[in-house]
Amino acid sequence: MKYSLSLTGILCIGAACSMNAHGAELTGVDLKFISDSNPAKAEFDRDIEETSAVLGRVTGNLYALPLSQSEFVSSGFSINASASYEHNLDIEGLGESRYRGSLNWFREAKKRAGTPFVRAGLGVAYIDSETQIRDGVQVDISASINFQPTNFFDTTLGVQSAVRDAETAVFDTTKTTLFATANFSPVPRLVLRTGFRYVIGDEVSTASPTLNIVNNALVIEPDEAFGGSPEDRFAYLINANSAIAEAGVGYSLSGNVQANLLYRFVSTEADGDISYERSLIEFTLGIDL
Numbered sequence: 001m002k003y004s005l006s007l008t009g010i011l012c013i014g015a016a017c018s019m020n021a022h023g024a025e026l027t028g029v030d031l032k033f034i035s036d037s038n039p040a041k042a043e044f045d046r047d048i049e050e051t052s053a054v055l056g057r058v059t060g061n062l063y064a065l066p067l068s069q070s071e072f073v074s075s076g077f078s079i080n081a082s083a084s085y086e087h088n089l090d091i092e093g094l095g096e097s098r099y100r101g102s103l104n105w106f107r108e109a110k111k112r113a114g115t116p117f118v119r120a121g122l123g124v125a126y127i128d129s130e131t132q133i134r135d136g137v138q139v140d141i142s143a144s145i146n147f148q149p150t151n152f153f154d155t156t157l158g159v160q161s162a163v164r165d166a167e168t169a170v171f172d173t174t175k176t177t178l179f180a181t182a183n184f185s186p187v188p189r190l191v192l193r194t195g196f197r198y199v200i201g202d203e204v205s206t207a208s209p210t211l212n213i214v215n216n217a218l219v220i221e222p223d224e225a226f227g228g229s230p231e232d233r234f235a236y237l238i239n240a241n242s243a244i245a246e247a248g249v250g251y252s253l254s255g256n257v258q259a260n261l262l263y264r265f266v267s268t269e270a271d272g273d274i275s276y277e278r279s280l281i282e283f284t285l286g287i288d289l
Helices: 211-216
Strands: 025-036 051-069 073-088 096-109 117-129 136-150 153-166 173-184 190-207 219-222 234-252 257-270 274-288
Touching (some): 234 274
Antiparallel strands (some): 025 051, 025 274, 073 096, 096 117, 173 190, 190 234, 219 234
16 A cells, blocks of 8 residues: 655644644544546656546644743654555556555744744655555655745745656556645635646556667566556656646635635656646645644
8 A cells, every 4th residue: 555755744744743742643534535637647648538536535633742831943753654555446456555654854944034843854655556566655755844934825845756666567667746826815714726846767657669769768568557468558658747737726614624625736757858838726625633
């Protein structure tokens, strides 16, 4: 089963700010609906098919320890965990479970302009897919800094690197993501979200192979999730860069229940002038415990 990669980075920072170290507790439950225009990450129309999926996720804090508490600085350390299951409604082989654990450190300078909030994290995830070749372990390391110049606006800059060791080489990937996000709350309970990510590294696409794909792919193997050899569908690993733009809105239904709607557009350019576009719409209902 799978670990979820970028999920629990700051879940227990509030808990870590308490005066005493404490142990395990659940922190949240999410239910997400996902619409994906191109899950195969394919270039040509013949290989593109839309899908929908539902995902359930539970997050928790295993341990939280404050390192410094003063009127000027607060810092802490936490160990977090999550478990999720995603069921693809159209292509069963894309379903997966993720289990992830992470070590997180944070530091907040309370008296500085913009109240910078610095975080660093190390995560390990196990991925259990409905298609065995996608099974594997992923390790990620990340760092970010958040600024909140006003009580209705904040922005975050960060970087994450992730290495995945899968059941087969075609899904062995190394990626680095640079990201910037901004949140604006014009009225209470409403948040407008936007973000940009740039991903450098390996990409896995599934398609009916062309000579250009064969010549530029680092690895190529039948992809059973999309029919494999009988359907002439092959997963291939290739060097690529992706630009990802995000925009969304969040609304607090109550003190601990939030609804979020996010649109994400992905544009990828790979070796050999191979490219693809992908659009995702995500609706998430989250409960803070």
